[in-house]
Amino acid sequence: xxxxxxxxxxxxxxxxxxxxxxxxxxxxxxxxxxxxxxxxxxxxxxxxxxxxxxxxxxxxxxxxxxxxxxxxxxxxxxxxxxxxxxxxxxxxxxxxxxxxxxxxxxxxxxxxxxxxxxxxxxxxxxxxxxxxxxxxxxxxxxxxxxxxxxxxxxxxxxxxxxxxxxxxxxxxxxxxxxxxxxxxxxxxxxxxxxxxxxxxxxxxxxxxxxxxxxxxxxxxxxxxxxxxxxxxxxxxxxxxxxxxxxxxxxxxxxxxxxxxxxxxxx
Amino acid sequence: xxxxxxxxxxxxxxxxxxxxxxxxxxxxxxxxxxxxxxxxxxxxxxxxxxxxxxxxxxxxxxxxxxxxxxxxxxxxxxxxxxxxxxxxxxxxxxxxxxxxxxxxxxxxxxxxxxxxxxxxxxxxxxxxxxxxxxxxxxxxxxxxxxxxxxxxxxxxxxxxxxxxxxxxxxxxxxxxxxxxxxxxxxxxxxxxxxxxxxxxxxxxxxxxxxxxxxxxxxxxxxxxxxxxxxxxxxxxxxxxxxxxxxxxxxxxxxxxxx
Numbered sequence: 004x005x006x007x008x009x010x011x012x013x014x015x016x017x018x019x020x021x022x023x024x025x026x027x028x029x030x031x032x033x034x035x036x037x038x039x040x041x042x043x044x045x046x047x048x049x050x051x052x053x054x055x056x057x058x059x060x061x062x063x064x065x066x067x068x069x070x071x072x073x074x075x076x077x078x079x080x081x082x083x084x085x086x087x088x089x090x091x092x093x094x095x096x097x098x099x100x101x102x103x104x105x106x107x108x109x110x111x112x113x114x115x116x117x118x119x120x121x122x123x124x125x126x127x128x129x130x131x132x133x134x135x136x137x138x139x140x141x142x143x144x145x146x147x148x149x150x151x152x153x154x155x156x157x158x159x160x161x162x163x164x165x166x167x168x169x170x171x172x173x174x175x176x177x178x179x180x181x182x183x184x185x186x187x188x189x190x191x192x193x194x195x196x197x198x199x200x201x202x203x204x205x206x207x208x209x210x211x212x213x214x215x216x217x218x219x220x221x222x223x224x225x226x227x228x229x230x231x232x233x234x235x236x237x238x239x240x241x242x243x244x245x246x247x248x249x250x251x252x253x254x255x256x257x258x259x260x261x262x263x264x265x266x267x268x269x
Numbered sequence: 270x271x272x273x274x275x276x277x278x279x280x281x282x283x284x285x286x287x288x289x290x291x292x293x294x295x296x297x298x299x300x301x302x303x304x305x306x307x308x309x310x311x312x313x314x315x316x317x318x319x320x321x322x323x324x325x326x327x328x329x330x331x332x333x334x335x336x337x338x339x340x341x342x343x344x345x346x347x348x349x350x351x352x353x354x355x356x357x358x359x360x361x362x363x364x365x366x367x368x369x370x371x372x373x374x375x376x377x378x379x380x381x382x383x384x385x386x387x388x389x390x391x392x393x394x395x396x397x398x399x400x401x402x403x404x405x406x407x408x409x410x411x412x413x414x415x416x417x418x419x420x421x422x423x424x425x426x427x428x429x430x431x432x433x434x435x436x437x438x439x440x441x442x443x444x445x446x447x448x449x450x451x452x453x454x455x456x457x458x459x460x461x462x463x464x465x466x467x468x469x470x471x472x473x474x475x476x477x478x479x480x481x482x483x484x485x486x487x488x489x490x491x492x493x494x495x496x497x498x499x500x501x502x503x504x505x506x507x508x509x510x511x512x513x514x515x516x517x518x519x520x521x522x523x524x525x526x527x
Contacts, residue, residue, distance in 0.1 A: 017434040018283040018364030018372070027336030027356050110477055110497050117476045124428040127480035128336050128361075136433045138474035145473065148500070148508035204493070208501035215525045216456045218404035234493065 025130045032126035039119035042242070046249055053252050054095035060252070062259035064173040065185040067252040068192055069095045072163045101160055105153035106245070110204045111237050113147065151205040161196050168193040183265040185258055192251040195244035202233030202240055271296050272351065276304065279358040280316070282367045288356070289313075295346050301357065302330050302341035305369070317368035325486055328420030332369050333358045338422045338484045360425040373421050379441045383448060384465065388457040407456040413494060414451035416487040417444060423481035423491055429474045441470035443481035443491045450495040453502065459526075463506045466499055475500070 026032065053060075053069050060067040073094065106112050117123050124131040139147050168189040174181035200206065211227025214220055233240065257263045271294040280289045293308050302320055309316040321327040323342045330341040335349070335356050349355055363371040388401065395402050423443035424430070430437050441449075449470070453462050466472045477500075481491040489495070502525070505512050515521030 017437075019361060019434075020279055020281065020359045020365040020371075021285050021287070022279065022358060022361065027333060027358060029335050029353075029356075110492075113476060114478045117478050123476060124432065124478060124480070127426050127478075127483050128333065128338055128431075131428055131432050133432075136429060136436065136474070138429060138471075138476050140471070140473035144476075145508075148504045151501075151504065151509065204497045205501060205504075208498060212498050213502060213505060213524050214527065215407070215454055215458075216404075216527065217406045217410075218456075219527065224406060237493075 026126075026128055028126070028128060032129055036119040036122075036125050039115045042246075043116065043119065046245055049249055050099065050252075053249075053256075054099060056256070057094075059256045059259040060095075062185075062255060062265075063175050063177065064171045064181070065189060065255045065258065065265075066167055067255040068164055068167070068189075068248050069099060069252050071098070071167050098160075101153065101156040102248075105150075105157040105200075106241070108147050108150040108153055109241065110150070111241050150203075151209065154200070154203050154205045154209075157196075157200050157203075161193065161200055164189070164196060165193040180269070182268045184268070185254060185265050187268075188251050188254045192244075192247050195240065195247050198233055199237070199240040199244040201230050202235075202237040204234060204237070206230055207234045274304070274346065274349075274351070275354045276308070277354055277356045278305075278308070278313075278316070278369070280313075280368050281365070283365055286365070286368075288358075290354075297347075299346050300342055301332075301334050301344045301346065301355070304346065305341060305357065317366070317370045319370045326418055328418035328486075331360050331420045331422050331425065333360060333425075338426045340420060340422070340486050343486055360421070362425040362427075362431045363421075373424075375437060376419070376421055376424060376442070376444065379445050379470075380448070382441075382469070383445065383452070384460045384462055386452055386455070386458055387460040389459050401457055403456060410454060410494070411451050413489055414447050416489055417447055418487060419444065420486060422484045422486065426480040426484045427475075428478070428480065429471070436471070436474060439469075439471045440474045443475075443496065445470065446472065446475070446499055447489065447491055447495045450499055453499060453525075463499075463503050467503050467507065472496070472499060472503060 050069065053067070060070045061073065066073060118125055122131050123133060123136065139145055168186070171186040171189045172182055173179050207227065207230045210230050211217065211220065211223035214223060214227075217224040217227070258265045273292050274295045276291045276293055277288040278291060280286050291308055291312060293304050293312070295304055295307075302318070302323060305316065305318045306320075309318060318330070318341075320330040320342065322329070325340055325343040328340070331338065332341050333339070333356075334341065334344050335353075336358075338360060341357070346355075357369065359365050359369045359371050363373050363375060366372050391401060421444060427443055429440050430442060446466070449462055449466055452458050452460070453466075475496055477492050477497060479492045481496075482489070482493070485491055512521060516523070
């Protein structure tokens with residue numbers, strides 16, 4: 004038998020069905036954006052704190068990824084010292100701009116933070132709270148279109164961090180043929196950053212996505228297929244690399260400050 | 270064995286309406302559309318439900334079940350706990366005609382504005398063969414886009430027009446970005462659709478929150494394989510100063526046609 008159920012004020016904009024509820028979803032739709040917001044906030048708080056901690060971020064042969072390349076005098080003697088702004092007191096601030104820009108304009112992270120922080124929308128079929136919406140058509144969000152330029156910088160940083168991982172096969176006195184837990188930490192860090200970068204949508208486009216006639220560009224077709232594999236897992240690599248880069252910083256700090264001893268494999 | 274299940278179904282038209290409670294017997298293995306048909310047959314003969322194939326291929330029975338945009342014929346009753354009161358409502362973004370049936374003509378109006386397929390002239394070899402000659406790898410990518418059944422669930426869930434009726438003037442929606450992607454990436458097509466995509470179809474409104482991909486019953490990667498590649502092609506033309514300079518001095522060419 005039918006029974007009428009009142010549902011509040013009718014909504015007739017555009018002749019739509021008069022359903023006033025913000026959403027009729029019953030599942031925990033808020034869980035995913037809340038988790039995203041929590042993890043991203045935790046990373047922002049930690050990385051901001053770390054950027055201002057200008058001690059204990061390097062211990063031969065390791066250097067925190069937040070401070071590499073080491074561009075200030077503060078870390079002379081570390082693995083990759085390129086001291087072109089020796090006077091600059093907070094090297095991480097200069098360095099973090101590039102990976103931050105890369106992730107801020109990343110097509111995956113855009114989804115994550117538009118949902119989690121801007122609530123546009125908070126989840127699918129859940130109404131957003133904004134009265135107007137212009138998306139990425141106006142300043143400043145139109146600047147999301149420069150993502151590929153941050154990609155170019157990200158590749159440079161990946162090369163530097165890969166170099167850091169390789170020189171971590173030296174021991175504390177600089178002799179080659181060493182591997183400690185820190186070496187493994189930096190190797191995984193570099194590998195995860197490459198997996199994230201290779202899966203970048205701009206990278207996929209530049210590698211071959213922009214072509215219409217693949218049959219005339221066999222190498223770029225193979226390249227496109229190769230990076231497409233990473234692109235399908237872009238979200239997973241985005242989170243894994245983000246968390247690992249923070250853990251790498253934590254590890255180097257723990258070793259450099261003497262709180263833990265770096266276990267040596269050989 | 271049939272079990273009695275409870276439903277809240279939106280009944281009404283553009284003038285108004287609300288949810289009605291029903292208790293309907295449900296057989297094992299049934300989908301929501303089966304239940305709506307039983308409801309229509311036994312309790313609410315005037316219930317308006319649009320459907321056709323009951324196989325997830327015609328795209329007619331789009332609705333929102335417990336708030337999720339979905340095809341009723343592809344939504345199993347076994348997905349819901351036995352004590353759940355299942356809510357069934359029309360898709361929200363389009364004008365309601367009656368009960369669960371909406372007027373989706375907005376989409377057909379957008380479709381009319383898309384620049385038609387403009388193939389290049391045939392080569393001599395193709396003229397002899399009587400048809401265009403295409404390499405499989407050149408059209409593999411397009412097959413995914415052709416799976417679209419035009420259920421318009423992606424159009425319905427997209428917050429750009431779902432939450433902002435006024436944006437319908439400036440935004441084509443995910444389904445038509447996919448249609449444009451299919452044409453734009455076609456190895457034979459000669460039209461440049463990028464200006465229309467950005468200026469008229471509102472590609473920049475999309476903030477790639479991927480709800481279109483989440484609801485697509487055909488599993489098309491609407492955002493990753495369609496919208497984002499289109500955005501990148503627009504960047505090539507409009508927002509990449511090095512690419513622009515390269516074209517100006519003749520160093521770089523439009524790689525879509527190479």
